[in-house]
Amino acid sequence: xxxxxxxxxxxxxxxxxxxxxxxxxxxxxxxxxxxxxxxxxxxxxxxxxxxxxxxxxxxxxxxxxxxxxxxxxxxxxxxxxxxxxxxxxxxxxxxxxxxxxxxxxxxxxxxxxxxxxxxxxxxxxxxxxxxxxxxxxxxxxxxxxxxxxxxxxxxxxxxxxxxxxxxxxxxxxxxxxxxxxxxxxxxxxxxxxxxxxxxxxxxxxxxxxxxxxxxxxxxxxxxxxxxxxxxxxxxxxxxxxxxxxxxxxxxxxxxxxxxxxxxxxxxxxxxxxxxxxxxxxxxxxxxxxxxxxxxxxxxxxxxxxxxxxxxxxxxxxxxxxxxxxxxxxxxxxxxxxxxxxxxxxxxxxxxxxxxxxxxxxxxxxxxxxxxxxxxxxxxxxxxxxxxxxxxxxxxxxxxxxxxxxxxxxxxxxxxxxxxxxxxxxxxxxxxxxxxxxxxxxxxxxxxxxxxxxxxxxxxxxxxxxxxxxxxxxxxxxxxxxxxxxxxxxxxxxxxxxx
Numbered sequence: 001x002x003x004x005x006x007x008x009x010x011x012x013x014x015x016x017x018x019x020x021x022x023x024x025x026x027x028x029x030x031x032x033x034x035x036x037x038x039x040x041x042x043x044x045x046x047x048x049x050x051x052x053x054x055x056x057x058x059x060x061x062x063x064x065x066x067x068x069x070x071x072x073x074x075x076x077x078x079x080x081x082x083x084x085x086x087x088x089x090x091x092x093x094x095x096x097x098x099x100x101x102x103x104x105x106x107x108x109x110x111x112x113x114x115x116x117x118x119x120x121x122x123x124x125x126x127x128x129x130x131x132x133x134x135x136x137x138x139x140x141x142x143x144x145x146x147x148x149x150x151x152x153x154x155x156x157x158x159x160x161x162x163x164x165x166x167x168x169x170x171x172x173x174x175x176x177x178x179x180x181x182x183x184x185x186x187x188x189x190x191x192x193x194x195x196x197x198x199x200x201x202x203x204x205x206x207x208x209x210x211x212x213x214x215x216x217x218x219x220x221x222x223x224x225x226x227x228x229x230x231x232x233x234x235x236x237x238x239x240x241x242x243x244x245x246x247x248x249x250x251x252x253x254x255x256x257x258x259x260x261x262x263x264x265x266x267x268x269x270x271x272x273x274x275x276x277x278x279x280x281x282x283x284x285x286x287x288x289x290x291x292x293x294x295x296x297x298x299x300x301x302x303x304x305x306x307x308x309x310x311x312x313x314x315x316x317x318x319x320x321x322x323x324x325x326x327x328x329x330x331x332x333x334x335x336x337x338x339x340x341x342x343x344x345x346x347x348x349x350x351x352x353x354x355x356x357x358x359x360x361x362x363x364x365x366x367x368x369x370x371x372x373x374x375x376x377x378x379x380x381x382x383x384x385x386x387x388x389x390x391x392x393x394x395x396x397x398x399x400x401x402x403x404x405x406x407x408x409x410x411x412x413x414x415x416x417x418x419x420x421x422x423x424x425x426x427x428x429x430x431x432x433x434x435x436x437x438x439x440x441x442x443x444x445x446x447x448x449x450x451x452x453x454x455x456x457x458x459x460x461x462x463x464x465x466x467x468x469x470x471x472x473x474x475x476x477x478x479x480x481x482x483x484x485x486x487x488x489x490x491x492x493x494x495x496x497x498x
Contacts, residue, residue, distance in 0.1 A: 002026070008053040016063035022070040026050070030082045031066040038064065077173055080311035084167045084278075087307045088141040095128050096463055097165030104134075108164045108197040108277075109428070109481040111462050114152060121185070121286035121294055122158035123150035133159035133282075143282045143303040145186060147296075155294065159303075160281035168195035168275040172312040174205060175246040176280060181301035182239035185294030186210030187283040188303045190245055192276040196386065196404035196426030197481070200227075201272050205247040205256065209291040210301065213239040218256040218264040225269030230256070232263040242306055274386055280305065377412075400427055409433075413442055418480065420449035423470070425478040432484045435493040445482075445495035454497055458489055466490070 002009060004026050014021075026049055028034050037048045040061040047054040056064075070081075086101055095111050097103025104126040105111035113124040122145060125131045130150065135142045145158035180188045187210065192203040200221040207217045214237055219229035235258060236243065246257040251273065256264040282303040285291035369387045371380055377394040380387075382401030389398050389405065395412040398405075400419070404426040407416065416429050433443045447456065447470060454472035459479060461467070464487040470477040482490065 002049070002054055004049070004052070006052075008055070010055045010057060012057045014056045014059055016059065016065070016068055020068055020070050021054070023049075030085050031069060032085060032087060034069055077311045080173060080313055082309060083169060083172065083312045084163070084310040085307065086309075087139055088136055088305060089139055091134050091136050091141060093126065093134060093161060095126055096465075097162070101163070101166050102161040103164045103166075104160060104162075106160060106162070106279075108195070108426075109462070109465050109467060109479075110460075113150075114154060115283070118283070119286050119289040120187075120283050121154055121289075122156040122282070122284040123152050123154045124160040124281070125150060125157040126159070131157040133157055134161075139306065141305040143280075143305070145181070145282045145284050145301045145303075147299050155286070156284040158282045158284055160279065162193075162279040163277045164193075164195075164279075167310070168277040169310060169312055170273065170275045171249050171251060172310055173246060173248050174278060175244060175307075175309045175311075176205070177242050177244045177306040178280075179240075179242045179302075179304040180208050180213060180238045181210055181282070181303055182213045182237075183210040183295060183298045183301050185285040185289075185291050186301040187285055187289075187291045189279075189281055189283065191279050192247075192249075193279060194426070195275040195277050196406070196424070197428075198404070198426050201269060201276075203247065203249065203254065203272070203276065204229075206245045206258075208238055210239075211291065213237050216245075216258065216263070220254060220266060220269065220272070222269035222271055224271045225267070228266055230264040230266070232256075232258065242304070278308065278310070280308065373410075400424070404428075406430060409443055411441065413444070415444050415446060417446045417448060418470070418477075420447075420470070420472065420475065420477075423477045423480060426481075427478070428481040428483070430483050432482050432490075432494070434484050434486070434488055434490065436486070436488075443494070445490065447495060447497045450497050452497075456490070456495055461489060463487065 002021060002023055028037060038061055039046050043058050045056040045059045045061050045064065092100045093102035093104045094100040095105050105113055105124060106115065114120055114122060125133055131148050133144045143159035145156050147155060148157040150157055174192065176190050187207065189207045190205040193199060194201065200223050202221040204217065204219040214235050216232045216235060216238070217229050218232060219227065221227035244259050248255040248257070250268065252268055254266045254268055255262055282301065284294050287293045369385065371387065372390045373392040373396055375393045378391065378396045380389050381399040382403060382405045384401060385403045387401065387403060387405050389407045391408060391410040391412065391414060393411045395414060396409055397415040397417065398407050399417045400422060402422050402424055404424040406428045408430045410431065433439065433441045435442045450470065450472045454470060457469050457471055459467045459469055465481060465483045466489050468480045468482060
């Protein structure tokens with residue numbers, strides 16, 4: 001912890017990606033501000049703190065990321081911490097979303113380029129497939145919708161950006177500052193979808209129809225609570241200048257804002273207690289769509305985005321630093337009870353002195369838990385809630401539960417166990433190491449509780465991501481997403497029925 005007024009300090013053995021710096025009472029409330037204050041000085045990195053300096057010995061500036069800092073609350077949103085921010089000084093996007101801030105295609109495990117169910121006329125393009133709808137000028141992202149050719153033969157090319165692969169959170173405040181287009185058929189939106197890939201629920205922070213840019217629609221859809229749309233009329237012309245749109249998502253209430261003024265409110269449905277990721281897009285309506293068909297006489301539209309940000313309530317992201325050094329009792333073994341506080345919980349066990357064994361059956365099923373494993377052979381059993389796992393260097397074992405899980409085994413020969421009746425829609429293995437010639441690691445998928453006639457079926461493949469289902473007589477499991485290291489589909493050497 002680095003508190004203002006304590007003077008300059010030196011950190012001798014900071015490990016990027018493992019250790020974290022907590023800044024208290026300093027003015028740096030975003031990672032962009034932190035980056036501007038960082039400087040490489042010889043073999044060290046210095047962080048300027050307004051008259052005080054924090055020195056990281058023997059560290060390279062490029063090794064530091066947003067995850068290495070626990071930032072103070074943002075004075076613009078009292079009691080909240082900035083968890084995501086893009087001011088669009090540059091654009092980081094890709095069709096897969098892997099390694100970039102934004103994914104330019106729809107859905108987590110797929111790369112869809114239109115929503116035909118909405119009767120849309122646009123192809124969500126990017127530089128990898130031809131016409132690039134994204135450009136940056138003066139710290140503003142321009143998403144352009146314009147007529148053009150594309151592989152689907154749709155009338156328009158346009159753009160979509162999502163944080164499906166980079167960021168999701170449960171509850172908090174989500175915000176965009178944007179100037180929206182006017183014109184028949186144009187349909188800009190800012191919305192949230194579940195990080196487990198399911199649908200519904202869905203929260204639409206705004207949808208605007210280009211033929212009436214003085215009206216916005218705030219809505220949500222839910223399996224348990226139905227859905228509702230609240231029409232916000234008599235707004236300023238949203239196509240003339242920039243306006244700020246926000247959503248305050250809490251455990252009990254949803255509140256929508258335009259330019260800082262609350263414009264709508266609803267009770268939070270029971271199925272919205274899970275992490276969700278952000279989407280922004282400029283859709284174009286075709287015949288029979290909600291906004292109506294585009295007007296060919298006004299062919300081009302621009303959605304201008306100044307920034308996208310998200311905040312989290314300061315108390316909603318507790319860090320459990322379970323192992324800090326040799327004085328911790330867990331070094332000697334024993335049993336430990338992890339308490340859920342009803343919000344997003346992070347159990348950081350990366351510095352454990354021995355392997356961890358965690359059974360999540362007693363943890364709250366209404367919140368998301370993230371377990372970061374040790375360097376040893378960890379065993380983690382998920383339960384009814386969402387439990388995500390980041391494995392360490394050992395040969396880890398992860399038992400999927402009835403709640404959806406997103407799992408990275410990382411290094412080692414990892415074992416992933418899926419049991420009949422305990423496979424959830426949206427279960428994901430994100431870095432499966434196949435049995436390849438010359439490979440030093442080989443992960444294994446074990447399928448338990450199935451009959452001798454059961455089989456694993458490949459349902460589809462997009463790049464390195466495949467979707468599978470287990471079929472056992474009349475039983476067909478939910479879709480399981482597996483991303484393989486280096487691509488390629490699973491063979492019988494990669495999974496076993498037990």
